[in-house]
Amino acid sequence: MQLSNRLNAIEASPTLGLTALANKLKSEGKDVVGFGAGEPDFDTPDYIKEATIAALKEGKTKYTPVLGVEALRKAVTEFIKRDILLDYNAADVVICSGGKQVLYNIFMSIVNPGDEVIIPGPYWVSYKDMVMLSEGKPVIVNTSFESGFKMTTDQLQSAITAKTRAVIINSPSNPTGVVYSRDELKSFANILEKYPDIWIITDDIYAKLIYDDNEFFNLAMLGEKLRDRVIIADSFSKAFSMTGWRLGYAVTKNPGLVAALEKIQGQSTSNATSFVQYGAIAALKGDLSFVDKMRDAFQERRDFIVKTLSMMPGIKVHNPGGAFYVFPDISGLVQKPRFISLMEKYKEKTSYSKAFSSALLGEKLVAMVPGIAFGYDMGMRISYAISMEQIKKGMERVAEFVDICQG
Numbered sequence: 156m157q158l159s160n161r162l163n164a165i166e167a168s169p170t171l172g173l174t175a176l177a178n179k180l181k182s183e184g185k186d187v188v189g190f191g192a193g194e195p196d197f198d199t200p201d202y203i204k205e206a207t208i209a210a211l212k213e214g215k216t217k218y219t220p221v222l223g224v225e226a227l228r229k230a231v232t233e234f235i236k237r238d239i240l241l242d243y244n245a246a247d248v249v250i251c252s253g254g255k256q257v258l259y260n261i262f263m264s265i266v267n268p269g270d271e272v273i274i275p276g277p278y279w280v281s282y283k284d285m286v287m288l289s290e291g292k293p294v295i296v297n298t299s300f301e302s303g304f305k306m307t308t309d310q311l312q313s314a315i316t317a318k319t320r321a322v323i324i325n326s327p328s329n330p331t332g333v334v335y336s337r338d339e340l341k342s343f344a345n346i347l348e349k350y351p352d353i354w355i356i357t358d359d360i361y362a363k364l365i366y367d368d369n370e371f372f373n374l375a376m377l378g379e380k381l382r383d384r385v386i387i388a389d390s391f392s393k394a395f396s397m398t399g400w401r402l403g404y405a406v407t408k409n410p411g412l413v414a415a416l417e418k419i420q421g422q423s424t425s426n427a428t429s430f431v432q433y434g435a436i437a438a439l440k441g442d443l444s445f446v447d448k449m450r451d452a453f454q455e456r457r458d459f460i461v462k463t464l465s466m467m468p469g470i471k472v473h474n475p476g477g478a479f480y481v482f483p484d485i486s487g488l489v490q491k492p493r494f495i496s497l498m499e500k501y502k503e504k505t506s507y508s509k510a511f512s513s514a515l516l517g518e519k520l521v522a523m524v525p526g527i528a529f530g531y532d533m534g535m536r537i538s539y540a541i542s543m544e545q546i547k548k549g550m551e552r553v554a555e556f557v558d559i560c561q562g
């Protein structure tokens with residue numbers, strides 16, 4: 156039977172694929188250390204669960220408005236005001252079933268066939284495929300280890316064409332953990348002010364997970380002139396450890412976009428799960444001490460991983476400012492004859508990072524996502540959303556693997 160041509164343009168999610176493989180090996184009794192996870196290892200806080208259970212018991216089990224319950228939309232605006240001092244109205248907020256759906260619906264709403272969307276790389280796996288599903292053209296702006304994985308203003312300027320429909324900024328970033336500073340974003344704002352037809356999507360899903368003296372800024376905070384075309388995409392998944400709950404939101408000052416998102420969602424999933432929305436209200440109104448505790452634990456794990464990796468020959472690593480990923484560069488290893496023979500053994504002759512990932516899993520039972528999934532074949536993504544005990548065990552094995560690759 157025939158399937159749609161649309162599917163040929165996209166790939167299955169590589170991060171979900173790797174997690175599934177690592178889980179399969181675990182279920183066969185293998186002692187796998189999984190650095191692949193894209194979700195916090197903490198449980199959702201009880202106060203959020205309790206508010207959800209109460210909503211269920213009160214019978215909040217029916218359809219809600221497509222755009223979400225009014226109290227949650229209002230709570231989102233209060234949270235934004237408290238957090239980043241921006242004023243929005245409940246009417247500017249669209250509640251969706253997870254950040255993924257937020258972004259998918261945004262692309263479906265703003266992209267026409269052939270429109271270009273600028274995506275700095277290494278990028279989160281789904282941006283490119285979502286743009287292609289909406290028949291747009293992803294324009295990847297490649298950055299490098301040397302540039303700190305940051306897009307420069309010159310790169311942004313040269314990527315803009317008459318067909319540019321949108322640019323997406325994800326800071327802190329998945330997979331690199333990069334955090335753009337206020338000045339860097341301001342210089343992007345100065346360029347984007349000249350192009351009034353370009354939408355600016357800011358994926359703020361890791362905004363709460365920022366370390367050291369890094370500070371969170373997004374383009375809505377920096378350019379009054381840009382405000383009307385900045386679309387904030389956010390989710391409860393990472394900050395509140397609510398990945399399985401599937402809840403996220405878009406915030407935009409553009410009523411036409413709100414109507415478009417409502418139309419698409421109304422013809423696909425309708426409202427996000429009713430009682431989950433009530434749990435989310437409790438999350439946003441809470442005191443955030445859970446988030447602080449989780450962030451402190453992540454910071455300790457990040458410090459350990461960065462310190463350990465920086466002692467391994469052939470591996471280069473930055474100290475990421477946010478999210479829960481470290482993205483080391485393996486270019487100093489991959490030309491070694493021993494690594495090349497591992498590429499042959501694992502039948503991965505075209506991608507260094509896939510070969511690294513397969514060989515590390517095969518030889519040492521450690522799972523890491525290959526950088527090629529994020530458009531950067533000389534990188535590996537290490538998620539530290541696992542316990543310190545697992546991290547220590549995993550990093551010991553990585554050091555042994557790196558030793559094997561020498562020579």
Ligand SMILES: Cc1ncc(COP(=O)(O)O)c(C=O)c1O
Pocket residue numbers: 193252253254255256279325328329358360389390391392398402403
């Ligand atoms: C950068 C980024 N954006 C969006 C998402 C979507 O998250 P969710 O659909 O769980 O809200 C993720 C999840 O990994 C992500 O890393």
